[in-house]
Amino acid sequence: xxxxxxxxxxxxxxxxxxxxxxxxxxxxxxxxxxxxxxxxxxxxxxxxxxxxxxxxxxxxxxxxxxxxxxxxxxxxxxxxxxxxxxxxxxxxxxxxxxxxxxxxxxxxxxxxxxxxxxxxxxxxxxxxxxxxxxxxxxxxxxxxxxxxxxxxxxxxxxxxxxxxxxxxxxxxxxxxxxxxxxxxxxxxxxxxxxxxxxxxxxxxxxxxxxxxxxxxxxxxxxxxxxxxxxxxxxxxxxxxxxxxxxxxxxxxxxxxxxxxxxxxxxxxxxxxxxxxxxxxxxxxxx
Amino acid sequence: xxxxxxxxxxxxxxxxxxxxxxxxxxxxxxxxxxxxxxxxxxxxxxxxxxxxxxxxxxxxxxxxxxxxxxxxxxxxxxxxxxxxxxxxxxxxxxxxxxxxxxxxxxxxxxxxxxxxxxxxxxxxxxxxxxxxxxxxxxxxxxxxxxxxxxxxxxxxxxxxxxxxxxxxxxxxxxxxxxxxxxxxxxxxxxxxxxxxxxxxxxxxxxxxxxxxxxxxxxxxxxxxxxxxxxxxxxxxxxxxxxxxxxxxxxxxxxxxxxxxxxxxxxxxxxxxxxxxxxxxxxxxxx
Numbered sequence: 005x006x007x008x009x010x011x012x013x014x015x016x017x018x019x020x021x022x023x024x025x026x027x028x029x030x031x032x033x034x035x036x037x038x039x040x041x042x043x044x045x046x047x048x049x050x051x052x053x054x055x056x057x058x059x060x061x062x063x064x065x066x067x068x069x070x071x072x073x074x075x076x077x078x079x080x081x082x083x084x085x086x087x088x089x090x091x092x093x094x095x096x097x098x099x100x101x102x103x104x105x106x107x108x109x110x111x112x113x114x115x116x117x118x119x120x121x122x123x124x125x126x127x128x129x130x131x132x133x134x135x136x137x138x139x140x141x142x143x144x145x146x147x148x149x150x151x152x153x154x155x156x157x158x159x160x161x162x163x164x165x166x167x168x169x170x171x172x173x174x175x176x177x178x179x180x181x182x183x184x185x186x187x188x189x190x191x192x193x194x195x196x197x198x199x200x201x202x203x204x205x206x207x208x209x210x211x212x213x214x215x216x217x218x219x220x221x222x223x224x225x226x227x228x229x230x231x232x233x234x235x236x237x238x239x240x241x242x243x244x245x246x247x248x249x250x251x252x253x254x255x256x257x258x259x260x261x262x263x264x265x266x267x268x269x270x271x272x273x274x275x276x277x278x279x280x281x282x283x284x285x286x287x288x289x290x
Numbered sequence: 291x292x293x294x295x296x297x298x299x300x301x302x303x304x305x306x307x308x309x310x311x312x313x314x315x316x317x318x319x320x321x322x323x324x325x326x327x328x329x330x331x332x333x334x335x336x337x338x339x340x341x342x343x344x345x346x347x348x349x350x351x352x353x354x355x356x357x358x359x360x361x362x363x364x365x366x367x368x369x370x371x372x373x374x375x376x377x378x379x380x381x382x383x384x385x386x387x388x389x390x391x392x393x394x395x396x397x398x399x400x401x402x403x404x405x406x407x408x409x410x411x412x413x414x415x416x417x418x419x420x421x422x423x424x425x426x427x428x429x430x431x432x433x434x435x436x437x438x439x440x441x442x443x444x445x446x447x448x449x450x451x452x453x454x455x456x457x458x459x460x461x462x463x464x465x466x467x468x469x470x471x472x473x474x475x476x477x478x479x480x481x482x483x484x485x486x487x488x489x490x491x492x493x494x495x496x497x498x499x500x501x502x503x504x505x506x507x508x509x510x511x512x513x514x515x516x517x518x519x520x521x522x523x524x525x526x527x528x529x530x531x532x533x534x535x536x537x538x539x540x541x542x543x544x545x546x547x548x549x550x551x552x553x554x555x556x557x558x559x560x561x562x563x564x565x566x567x568x569x570x571x572x573x574x575x576x
Contacts (some may be wrong), residue, residue: 128504147504178501188502193494196506199485201565202542204572206535207477214476215464216434217572218414220482223509229569232562236555243550249492250547254540256488261536264529269522276518279487283515286490286503 011163013069017045021075025054027172037065054203066091074100078237085115097121104242105182121161146175190245200228299355303331307361308425312339313458323351352377360386364523371401383407390528391438391468407447432461438468476531486514
């Protein structure tokens with residue numbers, strides 16, 4: 005059976021689940037279903053023509069689903085997996101979209117019988133805003149998609165999820181261990197969010213700063229407008245890695261501070277040349 | 291005399307001086323001259339039609355200049371002012387483009403006789419790249435322009451520089467004391483650059499990170515590709531303010547670290563809600 009004819013069930017029509025629905029429908033998937041706590045998002049998705057049918061009750065579609073996507077908040081993932089595990093058929097597949105993998109993948113896996121394949125995944129194309137209204141298939145185009153297989157994950161299952169990712173427009177599909185994924189993501193995603201939040205919260209707030217900001221400040225604080233519920237879960241769920249990333253960063257900032265304090269032009273120049281070379285290399289790679 | 295008929299001398303055809311030449315010529319200024327250490331940039335500017343004439347010797351145009359723009363590196367500004375002070379006529383005006391004001395404005399002022407008006411200014415539209423090849427009149431459109439008058443600065447002189455700024459396309463022209471300017475800029479410009487440098491330099495550099503970066507990391511490190519010579523001057527020249535800004539930031543980051551360490555979801559949520567509200571307000575103001 006062509007994968008585009010399979011029954012795909014998206015659980016959670018938030019910004020990511022909604023974007024999956026849009027991107028899959030756009031790619032020619034014909035049987036995309038959605039389950040969501042509130043009926044309003046279901047109706048919107050139906051009106052937009054990005055799902056075939058939807059319900060507030062997972063039992064309506066879980067039994068016939070070939071592939072289910074867990075697109076709820078991290079703390080809701082375990083309960084969601086429990087329901088899918090009870091209902092889904094033998095040979096079906098579950099994947100997810102969670103931004104941290106080690107902790108939650110274990111929780112999800114524990115709820116799924118061995119006869120359901122499980123392929124943990126992280127589509128790296130977030131949005132600061134929450135909800136279906138901010139969903140968009142465009143954000144996936146060319147973005148990174150990471151698969152973090154467990155021992156139980158089958159090669160065929162991983163290949164199917166890779167196919168979904170490519171059909172949705174992701175540019176790079178990579179495989180990492182859950183532990184390595186979480187260490188990388190602490191540095192490339194959670195640490196930048198922590199810095200943006202700390203930067204904007206360290207303002208004197210005398211009401212004048214906004215008149216004098218330039219591009220650099222605007223770029224660095226864009227992600228300070230953050231989904232508080234989601235991100236506290238991501239921060240605490242990746243605690244050890246994030247603490248380490250913050251400590252590495254703090255050490256580097258302390259070196260800059262020391263060089264400024266001592267008026268050490270040579271050290272500053274060295275750090276700036278290093279950062280310039282690294283940034284140029286990073287972007288080139290992309 | 292219409293200001294667009296006056297003799298404008300730009301000293302230093304780097305990215306900012308070059309952008310001034312382009313923006314003024316585009317605005318209909320007919321007598322824009324330039325002095326630059328190397329002949330190559332003069333020839334390029336002539337070929338581009340953005341200056342009327344140019345020279346490597348400041349003596350060729352300083353005596354007839356009505357307005358001179360000091361657009362050299364901060365550490366070259368004092369020497370540049372000394373030459374202009376010796377050569378420029380009574381009633382002429384000097385302005386500059388330096389990104390920190392208190393220290394360098396005093397140095398420049400000390401070199402200019404009282405019969406030359408001096409209007410310190412900071413066009414807030416930098417480029418990460420250096421040199422005339424990256425100059426562009428476009429970067430000024432809608433940007434902030436700050437005038438930091440000294441006691442000796444005449445109202446008429448400040449008004450003339452404001453006119454130049456508006457003609458070049460700047461959106462907001464504001465007046466600040468040099469001390470206030472430097473405190474604001476430490477927070478809105480130098481601190482973000484320090485964070486970007488520290489962030490990219492804290493990478494483990496195992497060669498994999500680049501494959502997994504998302505928009506947030508890309509945004510936050512854009513300014514880590516930095517003009518090392520210029521920025522070490524700006525950092526050290528604004529030492530006290532920058533140290534204070536780094537300390538405020540470090541304190542905020544430490545609070546996030548502590549909340550993560552203690553798995554304190556409530557505190558994290560509070561910090562994220564605060565940062566979101568501040569960011570939304572900041573952008574609205576702009």
